[in-house]
Amino acid sequence: MLGPGLLPEKAPSVTREQGVTVIALGPEYEHLNDAELEDLKGLLLKTAVEAQPPLVLLDLSRLQYFGSSFIEALIRVWNHLNARPGGRMSLCGLTANCREVVGFTHLDRLWSVFETREEAMRSLRKA
Secondary structure (H helix, E strand, C coil): CCCCCCCHHHCCEEEEECCEEEEECCHHHHHCCHHHHHHHHHHHHHHHHHCCCCEEEEECCCCCCCCHHHHHHHHHHHHHHHCCCCCEEEEECCCHHHHHHHHHCCHHHCCEEECCHHHHHHHHHCC
8 A cells, every 4th residue: 555655656576486576666666755765764664574474675777776765675674584484585687887886785695686587586496
């Protein structure tokens, strides 16, 4: 359920593929106002809490940039997944800018980062 800030066309795509919850964000994320960003954070967290099994893949292949607010949301999602037995989170499709942010912040030490969705899916399904 979207709050008052995030319009349906700006909501991420959430699907289940082969036992993995896949959240795909598009380029429209780069232009979210504060209310939309708060709703997106809530939707990401709710999705992670409800993921069964607790395996989440964030496909960021269409996202060109993200900042500290999005990093905060990713950390919160990861914390919830990490607290659950077998919980894991991976990222895929990072552009050069996004990969640089993840590397600079050393978040690639917490999360597995893959070039493609297929590679990430294979890794998450292995347990």
